[in-house]
Amino acid sequence: MSSEWPLWEVFIRGQHGLNHRHVGSLHAPDAEMAILNARDVYTRRNEGVSIWVVRSADIVASAPSDKGPLFDPANAKVYRHPTFFDVPDEVGHM
Amino acid sequence: MSAVGLSPAVAEFALRMGDNCLILGHRNSEWCGHAPALEEDIALANTALDLIGQTQLWLGLACEAEGKGRRPDEIAFLRDVSGYRNLLLVEQPNGDFGRTLMRQYLFDAWHLPLLKALMGSADKRIAEIAEKASKEVAYHLERSADLVVRLGDGTAESHTRMQAAVDFLWPYTGEMFLADALDEELVAAGLAPEPGSLKAAWQEHVTRTFAEATLKAPEKSFAQKGGRRGVHSEHLGYILAEMQFLQRAYPGASW
Amino acid sequence: MYAQMVKTEAKRVRSLDEMEPQERAFQERIDAGQKIEPKEWMPEDYRKTLIRQISQHAHSEIVGQLPEGNWITRAPTLERKAILLAKVQDEAGHGLYLYCAAETLGISRDQMYEQLHSGKAKYSSIFNYPTLSWADIGAIGWLVDGAAIMNQVPLQRCSYGPYARAMVRICKEESFHQRQGFDIMTVLSKGTPEQKAMAQDALDRWWWPSLMMFGPSDDASVHSAQSMAWKIKQNSNDELRQKFVDQTVPQAKYLGLTVPDPALKWNEAKGGHDFGEPDWTEFFAVISGEGPCNHERLEARRKAWNDGAWFRDGLTAHASKQAARRQAARIAAE
Numbered sequence: 001m002s003s004e005w006p007l008w009e010v011f012i013r014g015q016h017g018l019n020h021r022h023v024g025s026l027h028a029p030d031a032e033m034a035i036l037n038a039r040d041v042y043t044r045r046n047e048g049v050s051i052w053v054v055r056s057a058d059i060v061a062s063a064p065s066d067k068g069p070l071f072d073p074a075n076a077k078v079y080r081h082p083t084f085f086d087v088p089d090e091v092g093h094m
Numbered sequence: 095m096s097a098v099g100l101s102p103a104v105a106e107f108a109l110r111m112g113d114n115c116l117i118l119g120h121r122n123s124e125w126c127g128h129a130p131a132l133e134e135d136i137a138l139a140n141t142a143l144d145l146i147g148q149t150q151l152w153l154g155l156a157c158e159a160e161g162k163g164r165r166p167d168e169i170a171f172l173r174d175v176s177g178y179r180n181l182l183l184v185e186q187p188n189g190d191f192g193r194t195l196m197r198q199y200l201f202d203a204w205h206l207p208l209l210k211a212l213m214g215s216a217d218k219r220i221a222e223i224a225e226k227a228s229k230e231v232a233y234h235l236e237r238s239a240d241l242v243v244r245l246g247d248g249t250a251e252s253h254t255r256m257q258a259a260v261d262f263l264w265p266y267t268g269e270m271f272l273a274d275a276l277d278e279e280l281v282a283a284g285l286a287p288e289p290g291s292l293k294a295a296w297q298e299h300v301t302r303t304f305a306e307a308t309l310k311a312p313e314k315s316f317a318q319k320g321g322r323r324g325v326h327s328e329h330l331g332y333i334l335a336e337m338q339f340l341q342r343a344y345p346g347a348s349w
Numbered sequence: 350m351y352a353q354m355v356k357t358e359a360k361r362v363r364s365l366d367e368m369e370p371q372e373r374a375f376q377e378r379i380d381a382g383q384k385i386e387p388k389e390w391m392p393e394d395y396r397k398t399l400i401r402q403i404s405q406h407a408h409s410e411i412v413g414q415l416p417e418g419n420w421i422t423r424a425p426t427l428e429r430k431a432i433l434l435a436k437v438q439d440e441a442g443h444g445l446y447l448y449c450a451a452e453t454l455g456i457s458r459d460q461m462y463e464q465l466h467s468g469k470a471k472y473s474s475i476f477n478y479p480t481l482s483w484a485d486i487g488a489i490g491w492l493v494d495g496a497a498i499m500n501q502v503p504l505q506r507c508s509y510g511p512y513a514r515a516m517v518r519i520c521k522e523e524s525f526h527q528r529q530g531f532d533i534m535t536v537l538s539k540g541t542p543e544q545k546a547m548a549q550d551a552l553d554r555w556w557w558p559s560l561m562m563f564g565p566s567d568d569a570s571v572h573s574a575q576s577m578a579w580k581i582k583q584n585s586n587d588e589l590r591q592k593f594v595d596q597t598v599p600q601a602k603y604l605g606l607t608v609p610d611p612a613l614k615w616n617e618a619k620g621g622h623d624f625g626e627p628d629w630t631e632f633f634a635v636i637s638g639e640g641p642c643n644h645e646r647l648e649a650r651r652k653a654w655n656d657g658a659w660f661r662d663g664l665t666a667h668a669s670k671q672a673a674r675r676q677a678a679r680i681a682a683e
Contacts, residue, residue, distance in 0.1 A: 003665060004457055004458065004459045005131075005661065005664070005665065007449070007452060023518075024446055024449055024514075024515070024518070025449040025452070026133055026445060026449065027131070027132075027133060027458065028133065029244075029664040029665050029667065029668035030668035030671065030672070032240070033240070033244075033664065033668075036137070036236075036237055036240065037133040037136075037137065039233075040133070040136050040137035040140050041133060041136050041137075041442060041445060044136075044140065044438070044439075044442065045522070061388065063388070116427075120422060123421045123422060123430070123434050124421075124422060126414065126418045126421055126434060126437050126438065126441075127411070127414035127415050127418035127437060127441070127649070127653070128418075128649065128652070128653045129653065129657065130653065130654075130656065130657020130658075130660040130661055131657060131660070131661055132411070132441050132444060132445045132448070133445070134657075134660075135414075135438070135441045136438055136441050136442055136445070139434055139435075139437070139438035139441070140438070142434060143431055143434055143435060143438070146427060146430055146431045146434070147431065149427060150427050150428075150431075153427075166427060167426045167427055167428075170427055171425070171426070190656065190659075191656070191657060191660050192659075192660070241664075243667075244663065244664050244667040244668075245660065245663045245664070245667070247667055247670065248662070248663030248664060248665075248666045248667040248670075249659070249662050249663050249666045251659045251662070251663070252659055252660065252662070252663025252664075252666070253663075255659060333422075336422050336423055337422060337423065339423050340423060340424075340425035340483055341425055344541065344543060344544065346541075347540055347541050347543070347544055348536060348540060349425035349426050349429055349483070349533075349536060349540075
């Protein structure tokens with residue numbers, strides 16, 4: 001037999017209630033073991049409170065060549081960012 | 095609490111707990127760099143690290159209760175075989191990775207209910223160590239039980255190996271539930287549970303896990319025993335020879 | 350270094366004007382300090398060189414577990430035992446991160462193992478030396494991890510995203526490794542005469558192999574020039590070696606130990622130490638398989654892999670059975 005365990009991507013939510021963040025990958029025979037392995041490999045220093053794993057093969061990614069069309073338009077919408085607007089000093093914090 | 099009169103019993107009990115952790119942690123650490131997959135290498139090292147940490151706590155308590163001013167390292171590195179109080183189970187050689195996992199599982203399935211019971215110990219120090227350790231051990235049990243199921247119900251070869259591991263280790267499990275005079279003293283003082291009282295929970299866990307793993311527990315109930323009073327298998331001497339080498343070769347040195 | 354003498358296919362480093370548009374755009378992105386990510390276009394030689402470099406690095410981590418692992422069961426105190434075990438475990442973790450980084454380039458971990466076990470892939474020469482005393486554990490942390498950090502810190506800025514990110518994690522975790530080694534050396538040098546002799550003996554044996562870790566001078570190497578142009582190597586071997594010597598010599602002095610190099614002296618004019626040339630004949634012998642422990646190291650890795658086959662297969666088989674059972678249950682429920 002000797003087929004390699006599939007590769008899994010590991011996402012961990014840190015202590016601070018932030019979003020799960022991609023931390024790396026590992027091999028495991030199935031999802032349940034991938035969770036256990038992720039706990040042992042990626043939280044050795046008490047880094048997380050919640051783990052997601054997903055088969056690397058199941059990740060759907062944007063094609064690198066689409067980077068221009070996908071992300072450049074958002075660049076033009078500067079008004080989405082608070083720094084676009086001048087707030088007069090007299091108004092104080094907003 | 096713990097009255098002065100009970101201190102020798104507490105010290106002896108802490109040795110039993112600490113020596114189990116030390117010797118099993120030592121055995122597991124032998125795998126570091128040699129396990130079947132990187133992920134397992136890391137996971138087993140985590141278990142070993144937890145056990146060494148627990149060793150420090152239990153031997154610390156043993157020193158304190160003994161009241162002779164000794165330190166945990168002195169007890170760990172300067173006692174001979176007859177001074178060790180661990181179960182025979184944990185000193186058994188690693189064998190293949192399956193036997194190592196099975197030994198871990200049979201131990202964990204006993205260790206966890208024991209720690210849970212100790213959380214209610216009349217001695218606060220025992221209760222505190224048990225509480226900290228039980229969180230780690232709950233994970234050990236989850237992992238070792240899971241692997242026993244997977245390998246028992248894996249390939250024909252993995253099944254055969256896991257069954258061989260059960261057959262080999264089974265005679266060393268009975269010792270976990272035997273009581274002696276010390277246990278009676280501990281029970282009477284509300285310090286530790288009656289060893290026999292842990293049998294049902296262990297049996298239930300093992301039966302359930304083995305059923306899922308398609309493994310059979312041997313019919314024979316003969317128990318190898320002696321570890322808890324310092325009568326060990328030949329293996330412990332070699333463990334100690336290795337473990338204590340530096341402390342013995344360079345007496346009195348600090349490291 | 351952990352990846353010594355990584356070959357490229359380059360005959361010479363070409364200028365932007367000589368490149369096809371696609372490659373030119375790639376090089377310009379690197380020059381601008383941008384990261385290259387897995388599925389983006391990259392020159393085939395960039396990909397192959399990275400696989401070679403990252404896998405050598407990964408192999409070095411896991412073979413590197415062995416000389417130190419050799420002393421886990423003999424560590425002199427409970428705390429030293431825990432620290433050493435945690436450190437060697439970290440090395441397994443670092444090997445794992447690096448293998449995963451290499452896998453994004455289209456090679457599997459099993460293929461990389463196969464290259465290691467067959468002797469086709471290299472790993473750092475340093476791990477083919479034996480650990481003969483407890484002081485060797487100190488010396489490895491102090492010197493070998495110290496040398497590794499010199500190389501790994503700049504690699505956090507390397508052009509390939511997954512490699513750079515793995516290095517960030519590794520550098521963060523490794524920060525305690527060198528310190529624990531130096532701490533062992535400090536205690537030994539302040540200890541009994543036997544302990545001090547043990548520490549000096551370890552320095553005597555590990556000093557030259559540590560300098561060799563950086564590899565022979567590569568100022569004239571087209572491979573290094575190409576790797577630097579690609580930003581998968583940031584400093585020349587001699588530069589890093591000099592930095593290592595300058596950092597380490599005062600530490601040895603603090604310990605009261607003697608660096609075993611009669612040519613070693615401070616050179617005021619260059620603001621650094623002059624030092625002797627390592628024995629490069631020995632270095633080439635060690636990387637071609639003739640070091641004192643090459644055979645044992647590879648044998649240990651092969652044994653772990655072969656003995657573990659039933660375990661890995663058993664888990665795979667169980668996962669397939671479970672998936673099939675779930676599938677059957679779903680069908681039955683419908």
